[in-house]
Amino acid sequence: MRDVAIVGTAQRPSQIETNLTSVELILPVIHEALTKVGIERSEVGFWCHGSCDYMSGQPFSFVAAVDAIGAWPPIVESHVEADGALALYEAWVKIQTGECDVAVVFSNGKTTSGPIDRILTLQADPYTVAPLWPGFDAMSALQARVCLDAGVVTERAMAEVAARSLADAKNNAVAYAKGDHSVDELLARPYTVAPLRAHDCGLPVDGANAVVLAAGDAARRLAKRPAWIRGIDHRIDTQRLGARNLTESNSARVAAQHAGVGHDKVDVAELLAPYTHQELLLRSALGLDADKTRINPSGGALVANPAMAAGLARFAEAAEAIFAGGADRAVAHCTSGPCLQQNLVCVMEGE
Amino acid sequence: MSEADGILRVRQPIGVQYRWSAGPNATSHLQGLIEGRLIGKRCPGCELVYFPPRNGVCPKCARILGADVEVGPRGTVTTFCIVNVPFLGQKVKIPYVAAQILLDGADISMQHLIQECEADEVRIGMRVEPVWKDRSEWGPTLESIAHFRPTGEPDVKLGAEAGAS
Numbered sequence: 430m431r432d433v434a435i436v437g438t439a440q441r442p443s444q445i446e447t448n449l450t451s452v453e454l455i456l457p458v459i460h461e462a463l464t465k466v467g468i469e470r471s472e473v474g475f476w477c478h479g480s481c482d483y484m485s486g487q488p489f490s491f492v493a494a495v496d497a498i499g500a501w502p503p504i505v506e507s508h509v510e511a512d513g514a515l516a517l518y519e520a521w522v523k524i525q526t527g528e529c530d531v532a533v534v535f536s537n538g539k540t541t542s543g544p545i546d547r548i549l550t551l552q553a554d555p556y557t558v559a560p561l562w563p564g565f566d567a568m569s570a571l572q573a574r575v576c577l578d579a580g581v582v583t584e585r586a587m588a589e590v591a592a593r594s595l596a597d598a599k600n601n602a603v604a605y606a607k608g609d610h611s612v613d614e615l616l617a618r619p620y621t622v623a624p625l626r627a628h629d630c631g632l633p634v635d636g637a638n639a640v641v642l643a644a645g646d647a648a649r650r651l652a653k654r655p656a657w658i659r660g661i662d663h664r665i666d667t668q669r670l671g672a673r674n675l676t677e678s679n680s681a682r683v684a685a686q687h688a689g690v691g692h693d694k695v696d697v698a699e700l701l702a703p704y705t706h707q708e709l710l711l712r713s714a715l716g717l718d719a720d721k722t723r724i725n726p727s728g729g730a731l732v733a734n735p736a737m738a739a740g741l742a743r744f745a746e747a748a749e750a751i752f753a754g755g756a757d758r759a760v761a762h763c764t765s766g767p768c769l770q771q772n773l774v775c776v777m778e779g780e
Numbered sequence: 781m782s783e784a785d786g787i788l789r790v791r792q793p794i795g796v797q798y799r800w801s802a803g804p805n806a807t808s809h810l811q812g813l814i815e816g817r818l819i820g821k822r823c824p825g826c827e828l829v830y831f832p833p834r835n836g837v838c839p840k841c842a843r844i845l846g847a848d849v850e851v852g853p854r855g856t857v858t859t860f861c862i863v864n865v866p867f868l869g870q871k872v873k874i875p876y877v878a879a880q881i882l883l884d885g886a887d888i889s890m891q892h893l894i895q896e897c898e899a900d901e902v903r904i905g906m907r908v909e910p911v912w913k914d915r916s917e918w919g920p921t922l923e924s925i926a927h928f929r930p931t932g933e934p935d936v937k938l939g940a941e942a943g944a945s
Contacts, residue, residue: 450803452835456844470842486798493835499842543798560792 433524434648434655435777437466437641438745443605443634443733446541451485454637455497455537462533462639466651470499474529476506477520479513479536481737483548494537505529512536513638513741514701514763514773518663520642530647537637538735545633545736552766554668565767566630570622572675572768573706577624581676581713584624587705588615591628591731598728603742605634606732628731631703636735638742656748656759656777660688663773670768678707681714681762681772688760688774690715695722695776696756699743701763703730710769711762722760726750740764744775751779802920805836808848810920816912818852820886821845831886832922852883855928856936857906859889862899875899881908881928882938892922896929905935 439461447454463470476498480491491508498504505528509516513536520532549565550558576582589612598607610628621627641651648655664680664687666673673679685691698717702708708729712719727746730739740763747761756779763773802810805821809832812819820831825841829849836845860879863872877899880889894902896911908928918924 446799448801448804450801450806450835452837453803453805453844456837456842459842483796486796486800496835496837496839497842499839501840542800544796547796560790560794562794 431525431527431644432648432657433521433642433644434652434657435640435744435748436643436648436652436655437462438638438748439465440603440638440742440745441636442603443636443735445605445634447539447635450493451480451490451537451539452493452497454539454635455494455535455639458637458639459498459533459535462535462641466641468531468641468651471502473531473533474505475520475523475532476504477516477523477532477534478506478508479511479516479534479737479741480508480538481510481548483551484539484543484545484736486543498533498535512701512737512739512763512765513640514744514761515663515740515765517640517642517741517744518661518773521658521661524642524644530644531651532642533639534642534741535637535639536738536741538738539635540633540734540736541635549736550767552770554670558670564622566622566625568670568767569630569704569707570625573624573629573704575675576706576710579676582706582709584616585612586709587629588612590702590705590708591615594725594728594731595628597726598732601727601732603636604728604732606632607728625704629705631730631734631739632732634733634735636733636738636742638738638745640741640745640748652752654752654754654779656751656779659776659778660690661773661775662687663771665766665771666769668766668770673768675768676710678710678714678769678772681711681764681769681774684772684774685715688776690717690760690774690776693758695760696758697723697726697747697750698760699725699727699729699747699762700760701730701740701743703734703739703764705731707764707769711764715760715762715774717760723756740773747775747777751777754779803836805845806833809833813922813924814918814920816915816918816924817850818883818910820849820851820883822847822849828887829885830888831883831890849885851885852910854907854909854931855881855883855886856938857894857902857904857908858882858938859904860894860902862902877902879908879928890922892925893927894929895927901930903935905938907931907933907936
């Protein structure tokens with residue numbers, strides 16, 4: 430295996446209903462990431478993009494994103510119809526093949542230009558679930574209800590996740606929602622999709638981000654303290670919601686085992702939990718103790734959830750914690766699909 | 781729901797609506813078409829003029845496009861296709877010509893119809909000009925132009941680089 434590290438990141442401050450095109454949204458973060466790392470476009474051996482055509486409402490809209498990275502002279506690039514974190518996984522594999530030493534991963538989500546709750550429903554089983562348009566929030570609410578009934582989570586514990594995330598977001602320039610709220614104050618708010626309240630659900634925003642990966646000596650040259658990827662794994666549960674135990678995330682647990690999360694202490698964990706109860710499930714699945722590990726110091730997806738970019742944002746935040754020296758060992762996580770169906774877990778370390 | 785052959789079926793059409801934005805960089809181009817003007821954008825890096833301005837970004841330089849540039853209205857056919865195949869929703873009588881046209885002052889070609897001549901008279905290098913629809917029909921679309929027609933000027937010899945799109 431080659432040693433691969435994240436050496437630079439850039440994130441766009443969240444916006445609601447931006448008038449920019451996806452290409453205009455992406456371009457500045459690509460420039461920012463390259464400038465921070467101090468490389469030219471010509472030094473990038475592989476580009477990988479994560480986005481979702483259903484969100485822009487245009488088939489093959491992702492092809493236009495190539496304009497933002499420049500395709501002349503010819504480049505090597507790829508796209509995943511998924512969160513940018515999955516694009517990062519592809520780039521990591523590409524570097525492992527030895528075909529390149531430096532890769533740029535980027536993602537964008539114009540989450541507020543369409544009805545995201547309906548659009549994300551298209552991730553559900555296309556035969557028996559998606560045609561019924563249950564709504565992504567509603568599917569998550571059913572999961573929360575199952576978890577509450579089973580005593581796996583409580584509404585108070587969910588509100589505590591929201592309160593902590595909103596307070597932490599005050600230190601995050603990318604975050605959209607932020608502020609100090611007591612748990613009792615949050616619990617007094619009305620349900621939006623019972624048993625979820627508005628603050629239990631990720632906040633849809635428009636955003637874009639980019640992450641630079643490099644192998645071995647290139648990584649040491651490009652970053653003072655690279656965030657070395659020590660383990661990365663992606664697992665998927667069945668698409669049949671009725672066939673899953675929704676009070677746990679089996680795929681997250683297996684991915685965490687294979688990524689080696691439990692091999693040592695974790696200083697910071699950036700988890701893509703678009704719903705408060707899902708953070709509680711993920712903490713359990715990854716074996717994280719909130720007293721020993723800082724969970725989502727960025728505020729996470731609850732304070733800014735640019736769909737298809739929010740997972741890569743977790744990788745960027747975890748890597749930045751290592752760059753800054755605030756963490757020696759960090760976990761980044763991405764989920765997709767309804768009720769934590771897919772999970773990607775990555776362990777990073779500083780030297 | 782139907783049970784004609786004993787098998788239960790459910791018809792469940794799905795759809796979503798979007799608030800689509802052309803973006804600030806393509807807006808002057810679309811606004812121009814509403815006003816009967818052909819507006820492209822110049823890249824501040826390579827100075828190429830894009831008509832249409834794609835997504836507001838120069839794909840060669842990966843830079844946001846800069847100043848508006850009025851192009852045309854005349855242009856040159858860089859390549860073309862004679863359409864003989866009928867298809868659902870066809871609006872023009874076959875055979876007709878779909879051509880790539882390099883407007884004067886632009887560096888990428890655009891596609892439009894060539895009419896007011898026989899299809900077999902169209903050739904690479906032919907000079908053409910737009911025929912606009914009635915002003916009441918102008919909108920933020922190249923369909924504000926009904927078609928292009930020959931100007932009768934001498935043909936232009938295109939270099940290897942001309943008309944690359």
